[in-house]
Amino acid sequence: MTRQSIVVVSAGLGQPSSTRLLAERLAAASSDALLEQGQETEVRFVDLRDHAHALADTLLTGFATGDLREALDALYAADGVIAVTPVFQASFSGLFKTFFDVVEDGALKGMPVLLAATAGTARHSLVLEHALRPMFAYLKASSVPTAVFAASEDWGGTTADQGLAGRIEVAAEELAAMVAGTAARAVTDPFADPVPFERLLSGG
Amino acid sequence: MQFGIFTVGDVTTDPTTGTTPTEHERIKNTIAIARKVEEVGLDVFATGEHHNPPFVPSSPTTTLAFIAAQTERIILSTSTTLITTNDPVKIAEDYATLQHLTDGRMDLMMGRGNTGPVYPWFGKDIRDGISLAVENYALLRRLWTEDVVTWEGKHRTPLQSFTATPRPLDGIPPFVWHGSIRSPEIAEQAAYYGDGFFHNNIFWPMSHTRQMVQLYRRRFEHYGHGQADQAIVGLGGQVFMRKNSQDAVREFRPYFDNAPVYGHGPSLEDFSRETPLTVGSPQQVIDRYAAMADHVGDYQRQLFLMDHAGLPLETVLEQLEILGGEVVPELRRIAAARRPSHVPDAPTHAARLATSGARDATVHAVDAVTGSMAEEGR
Numbered sequence: 113m114t115r116q117s118i119v120v121v122s123a124g125l126g127q128p129s130s131t132r133l134l135a136e137r138l139a140a141a142s143s144d145a146l147l148e149q150g151q152e153t154e155v156r157f158v159d160l161r162d163h164a165h166a167l168a169d170t171l172l173t174g175f176a177t178g179d180l181r182e183a184l185d186a187l188y189a190a191d192g193v194i195a196v197t198p199v200f201q202a203s204f205s206g207l208f209k210t211f212f213d214v215v216e217d218g219a220l221k222g223m224p225v226l227l228a229a230t231a232g233t234a235r236h237s238l239v240l241e242h243a244l245r246p247m248f249a250y251l252k253a254s255s256v257p258t259a260v261f262a263a264s265e266d267w268g269g270t271t272a273d274q275g276l277a278g279r280i281e282v283a284a285e286e287l288a289a290m291v292a293g294t295a296a297r298a299v300t301d302p303f304a305d306p307v308p309f310e311r312l313l314s315g316g
Numbered sequence: 317m318q319f320g321i322f323t324v325g326d327v328t329t330d331p332t333t334g335t336t337p338t339e340h341e342r343i344k345n346t347i348a349i350a351r352k353v354e355e356v357g358l359d360v361f362a363t364g365e366h367h368n369p370p371f372v373p374s375s376p377t378t379t380l381a382f383i384a385a386q387t388e389r390i391i392l393s394t395s396t397t398l399i400t401t402n403d404p405v406k407i408a409e410d411y412a413t414l415q416h417l418t419d420g421r422m423d424l425m426m427g428r429g430n431t432g433p434v435y436p437w438f439g440k441d442i443r444d445g446i447s448l449a450v451e452n453y454a455l456l457r458r459l460w461t462e463d464v465v466t467w468e469g470k471h472r473t474p475l476q477s478f479t480a481t482p483r484p485l486d487g488i489p490p491f492v493w494h495g496s497i498r499s500p501e502i503a504e505q506a507a508y509y510g511d512g513f514f515h516n517n518i519f520w521p522m523s524h525t526r527q528m529v530q531l532y533r534r535r536f537e538h539y540g541h542g543q544a545d546q547a548i549v550g551l552g553g554q555v556f557m558r559k560n561s562q563d564a565v566r567e568f569r570p571y572f573d574n575a576p577v578y579g580h581g582p583s584l585e586d587f588s589r590e591t592p593l594t595v596g597s598p599q600q601v602i603d604r605y606a607a608m609a610d611h612v613g614d615y616q617r618q619l620f621l622m623d624h625a626g627l628p629l630e631t632v633l634e635q636l637e638i639l640g641g642e643v644v645p646e647l648r649r650i651a652a653a654r655r656p657s658h659v660p661d662a663p664t665h666a667a668r669l670a671t672s673g674a675r676d677a678t679v680h681a682v683d684a685v686t687g688s689m690a691e692e693g694r
Contacts, residue, residue, distance in 0.1 A: 168581065169581045169582040169586070171581075172517070172578060172579075172580065172581030172582070173519065173578055173581055173582060173587075174520075175521055175524065175590075177521060177586075222448060245520045301527070302500040303500055303527050303530075303531050304499045306501070306503070306504045306531060306535065307500075307501060307504065308504070309450075309505060309507075309508035309539075311506050312446070312450050312456060312501055312504065312505070313450060315447065315470070
């Protein structure tokens with residue numbers, strides 16, 4: 113049985129946080145879906161609240177250290193990502209964007225990503241399509257077709273297919289299929305394997 | 317091992333007094349700092365090159381020649397010379413002139429600059445950064461090693477039968493370092509030519525510096541210039557010292573907290589842990605910098621940033637006295653004791669001259685009327 117690693121990025125600020133709650137539901141559903149495909153999952157949660165100061169420092173210094181460095185390395189090495197943000201002022205939260213601002217160029221290329229967001233009202237739900245999906249497209253990640261939005265009312269909603277539970281299940285199955293179907297991503301290390309200088313000289 | 321300082325040349329308000337030097341004061345202070353470098357027994361003074369406020373050093377060879385005229389021993393260098401946006405022909409001429417004026421007491425470090433708009437200001441495209449560094453330097457080397465150059469490339473107008481004057485002193489081109497923080501292509505370039513490689517080191521974690529230096533060393537050996545541990549490596553550093561470490565921290569903290577690069581970000585303590593910044597007693601500085609070779613191998617040049625973030629001139633001069641008086645003699649002793657005999661010193665003009673022998677490289681013009689060259693009529 114192969115073992116897949118899923119990194120769950122959660123930008124919720126409250127404690128308890130409905131963003132973190134949704135992240136946990138998505139992680140559990142994705143693990144279940146992968147298990148059905150015969151694959152075990154190792155889930156790592158990255159709660160951005162814990163890294164708020166380190167993220168601001170990284171913007172200024174240009175390098176991440178300590179726990180944030182470890183979180184980023186885990187992200188780069190993941191087989192799939194679940195990214196969940198609260199909606200602030202009609203978009204993803206600044207903390208959520210800052211985390212992806214410090215991700216190295218190309219590090220998420222081809223990465224399966226499940227997009228999710230929370231807000232007080234369902235009127236914000238297209239933030240997933242208008243803000244998150246384009247950003248992950250820019251990062252050349254592979255976003256799953258179904259993005260999951262949870263408004264406050266959803267937490268008391270039906271468990272029927274059309275409700276939050278149904279959306280979580282659909283999105284998790286899509287992520288699992290993509291993770292299981294994606295070959296291990298090729299990582300090139302420019303320090304281990306530099307472009308030979310003759311090629312640089314000849315303009316290649 | 318060579319020890320010295322490198323200056324960015326920033327005009328920054330002293331956060332403890334609110335006073336800001338004028339450009340004139342900053343330029344004159346830079347000269348006083350360079351003279352102090354010689355006075356306290358350090359080896360190298362290097363200046364940055366910038367073309368925008370708040371920086372004053374836009375014309376490095378002017379400043380370096382002025383310093384050379386007032387010193388006798390120190391090596392004048394750059395940190396860095398913009399190989400991307402300067403015309404390589406002008407670099408060849410300016411630095412060969414400096415080489416003659418200083419009797420070879422100079423070298424230079426190539427870099428790509430830290431300000432995006434410099435590229436368009438000089439008619440270049442930042443997306444060509446690496447390509448400019450590669451092509452311009454290849455041309456610069458030819459201009460110094462070949463008397464007559466016919467050349468065509470992508471980034472500059474072609475040259476037909478061009479001779480850069482003056483020719484390098486004694487026929488030996490200035491020694492070149494390549495500085496880069498995170499571009500493996502530049503470590504590769506330094507290795508390919510067997511030139512020196514300098515990592516800024518300050519503001520970055522050692523893991524980062526080590527990765528670049530190791531790449532350079534490995535490729536230096538690959539290209540046949542010697543063993544990896546014989547490659548020519550330089551590092552930056554940043555320190556502030558007082559007899560008692562708590563006094564150093566108390567005095568430096570306002571400068572740190574408001575510094576242009578990292579100010580208002582990480583704490584002094586965090587930044588000191590993660591980067592080579594060392595604020596404390598001279599012994600703490602000795603311990604930290606003596607251990608640098610454990611990370612990157614025995615290396616040839618250590619430059620310190622001492623005069624940024626609005627520190628007043630008197631403080632900088634005091635710091636240089638501590639550096640030259642207490643710290644560097646001890647670092648020299650430790651470096652000499654640990655360095656194996658097959659690891660070379662940083663190349664100097666005198667040492668290279670002793671190896672290759674002197675030769676007058678002057679290229680004399682052909683007289684348009686007689687068709688003879690000047691020396692033929694002697």
